[in-house]
Amino acid sequence: xxxxxxxxxxxxxxxxxxxxxxxxYNYGASGFGEIDDSQAFVNAWRDACIVRTxxxxxxxxxxxxxLNPLMFxxxxxxxxxxxxxxxxxxxxxxxxSWHGRDSSQWIAFKDVTGLNVYGSGLVDxxxxxxxxxxxxxxPKLEGCTKLAPTIFKxxxxxxxxxxxxxxxxxxxxxxxILNSKGFNVDNVMIQSPEHSPNTDGIHIxxxxxxxxxxxxxxxxxxxxxxxxxxxxxxxxxxxxxxxHGISIGSLGKNRKVVMVEHIRISDSKLKGTTNGxxxxxxxxxxxxVRHITFENLAFDAVYNPIIIDQNYCDVxxxxxxxxxxxxxxxxxxKNLYGTSSSKIAINLNCSKYVPCSRITMENINLxxxxxxxxxxxxxxNAKGTEVGVxxxxxxxx
Ligand SMILES: *[C@@H]1O[C@H](CO)[C@@H](O)[C@H](O)[C@H]1NC(C)=O
Numbered sequence: 499x500x501x502x503x504x505x506x507x508x509x510x511x512x513x514x515x516x517x518x519x520x521x522x523y524n525y526g527a528s529g530f531g532e533i534d535d536s537q538a539f540v541n542a543w544r545d546a547c548i549v550r551t552x553x554x555x556x557x558x559x560x561x562x563x564x565l566n567p568l569m570f571x572x573x574x575x576x577x578x579x580x581x582x583x584x585x586x587x588x589x590x591x592x593x594x595s596w597h598g599r600d601s602s603q604w605i606a607f608k609d610v611t612g613l614n615v616y617g618s619g620l621v622d623x624x625x626x627x628x629x630x631x632x633x634x635x636x637p638k639l640e641g642c643t644k645l646a647p648t649i650f651k652x653x654x655x656x657x658x659x660x661x662x663x664x665x666x667x668x669x670x671x672x673x674x675i676l677n678s679k680g681f682n683v684d685n686v687m688i689q690s691p692e693h694s695p696n697t698d699g700i701h702i703x704x705x706x707x708x709x710x711x712x713x714x715x716x717x718x719x720x721x722x723x724x725x726x727x728x729x730x731x732x733x734x735x736x737x738x739x740x741x742h743g744i745s746i747g748s749l750g751k752n753r754k755v756v757m758v759e760h761i762r763i764s765d766s767k768l769k770g771t772t773n774g775x776x777x778x779x780x781x782x783x784x785x786x787v788r789h790i791t792f793e794n795l796a797f798d799a800v801y802n803p804i805i806i807d808q809n810y811c812d813v814x815x816x817x818x819x820x821x822x823x824x825x826x827x828x829x830x831x832k833n834l835y836g837t838s839s840s841k842i843a844i845n846l847n848c849s850k851y852v853p854c855s856r857i858t859m860e861n862i863n864l865x866x867x868x869x870x871x872x873x874x875x876x877x878x879n880a881k882g883t884e885v886g887v888x889x890x891x892x893x894x895x
Contacts, residue, residue, distance in 0.1 A: 518576075520546040521557040529561025531588060536566045547574035555580040558619065562586045567599050567647065572610035572655075579610060583617035583663060589647070591624035593631065593669075596647065604669075606651040613658040615650070620664045623649045625694060628669035634695035646670035646696070652678055661685050671698040672717065675705050683710040692740040694718035699741065702728055711735050720745045721771070726756045726785075736766040743773030743800070746790065748810050750783015750824040757785050764793040768836075774803040775831060778810040781849065782820035790829045797836030799867045804831060806880070808849040823852035829882075830858045837867040844875035844892055857882030857893075864889065 520542040523529065527538035539556075546554040547570075554576040565587055572579075589595075589604050604623060607613055625646070629635070633642040646669035652658065657680040664687045665672050672688045675681050683700060690697040699715035702708050703725035714737045715721040721738035724731060724746045738744055744763055749756045756779070768774045775792035797803045806826060811817035826848065843864040848854035857880055865888075866873050875892040882893050 518549060518551045518554045519557060520555065521559060522563065523559060527561070527563055529559070529563060529585065531562030531564050531586070533564065534566055535563045536568055539563070539565060539568060543570045546576070546579060547572060549575060551576055553578045553580070555582055558583045558585050558587065558617065560585045562588060564588055564590065565605065566590060566595055567604050569603075569606045569608060570610070571608045574610060576612070578612040578614065581613065581615045583615070583619035583621065586620045586622065588622045589624045589669075591627055593627055593643065593646075601643070601645050601647060603651045604647040604649055606653060607655055608653040609655070610658065611656040613652075613655050614661070615663065616659070616661045617663060620666065621649055622666050623647065623668040623672070625667045625669035625690065625697070629694045632695040648672070648674045650674070651676065652681065654678060656680055659684065666690060667694075668697050670696050671701050673700045675700065675702045675708055678705045679707055681705060681708045684712055686713045688713070688715045688717060690717040692716075692718055698723050701725060702731060704728070706730055708732070713737075715741065717741045723747070724758065724761060726750070726754055726758065728761070729757070729759050731761045733763045734765045737769070738766065739769035739771045741771050743768055743771040743776055745773060745776040745778060746787060747776070747778035749779045749787065750785065751780045753782045753784065753822070755785040756783055756787065756824045758787045760789045762791045762793070763795070764791070766794075767796045767798065768800050769798040770800070772801045773805055774800040775834065776802065776805045776807070777826060777829070778807040779824040779826070780810050781808070781817060781823055783824040784822055785824055787824055787826045788828045791832070792830065792834065793832045795834045797834070797838065797864065799837050799839045801838070801840045802842070802845060803836065803838050803864050804834065804844045804846075804862075806846045806848060806854060808847060808852070808854070821851045823849040825852050826854040828856045829854070830860070831862060832858070832860045833862075835863045838864050838873050839867045841871075841873055842876050843873040843889055844877075844887075846877040846880040846892065848879035850879055853879040853881060855881045859884040859887045859892070861885070862887045
């Protein structure tokens with residue numbers, strides 16, 4: 499619009515400037531938490547996505563909004579599209595609400611560039627009924643479910659962010675970053691009970707240039723897990739626990755080809771988790787895990803502070819020995835300290851056929867959480883060097 503037209507608009511009082519804020523209340527959301535507000539969200543997103551401005555903002559104000567499974571799709575016209583959550587978004591607590599729908603997701607964003615999801619609000623997946631029927635913990639229950647919704651899925655999103663938000667009680671994974679490039683997660687809090695099944699905090703898969711910083715994550719599974727095709731992942735300033743730790747893997751399931759490289763996990767604390775710095779791969783996989791750095795990590799009563807498991811199997815004894823495996827090399831462990839709640843504080847358990855190589859351990863001090871108990875280091879089919887490592891002598895052979 500030309501300046502003249504704009505001034506003319508001011509004079510005549512008929513300014514045709516496009517509106518760039520889309521408040522779900524203006525689309526009929528109730529905000530009571532009992533009526534399904536999905537349609538209001540769908541319509542607010544539709545208008546935000548097609549508006550001809552550089553910038554658009556969907557506003558979820560104070561209030562409680564009940565949403566059924568939803569997909570917010572792009573590509574959108576605005577270069578930057580904000581999704582500001584000030585209130586509370588809740589899922590239906592009943593798995594029946596997913597009947598006939600994709601039960602892997604609740605709120606998904608797809609094909610959006612410049613997406614920013616943030617706000618001081620709360621997103622509650624109400625996962626309890628899903629946990630109660632999960633095959634993981636109730637394998638004998640008739641009709642038990644293996645797949646349950648992820649709270650936030652970001653699929654093929656570029657140059658996007660998720661920040662300043664509180665995410666709780668996911669039926670399964672809380673946040674999934676899939677097929678995305680340039681994705682930053684900052685200052686999020688993710689919480690689910692310690693015994694909730696498969697409730698990973700953040701899972702990254704087939705994605706590149708992802709940063710996760712300044713966040714607090716405590717769940718029933720991995721705080722953060724990194725999947726088969728990932729590179730340039732930077733994870734820093736995380737407080738993890740309870741949960742299974744920060745994990746690269748499990749990789750290479752069903753003989754998949756893996757390419758995981760340039761991963762850095764640093765300046766983080768793990769408290770009461772089953773694992774600390776973990777890499778796990780299935781036998782039979784192919785490809786590489788390389789250029790991995792674990793640096794400046796503090797462990798407090800962690801069961802496996804440092805672990806590589808190249809023979810990962812989810813149900814022990816059901817995986818047969820295979821002659822291929824994912825190659826692991828150039829892994830650095832530096833400035834790691836704290837307490838181990840198991841005897842083997844350092845356990846590099848690599849494959850006979852595809853040994854781990856060029857592992858560097860430097861400045862590590864791990865002691866038993868029980869005073870007076872000794873901890874040990876075990877390295878199998880792993881080659882590398884160590885300086886200032888306690889417990890030491892892992893690479894003896
Ligand atoms: C290494 O992995 C094998 C196969 O899973 C297992 O039997 C063995 O106990 C592991 N070793 C250690 C030290 O954990």
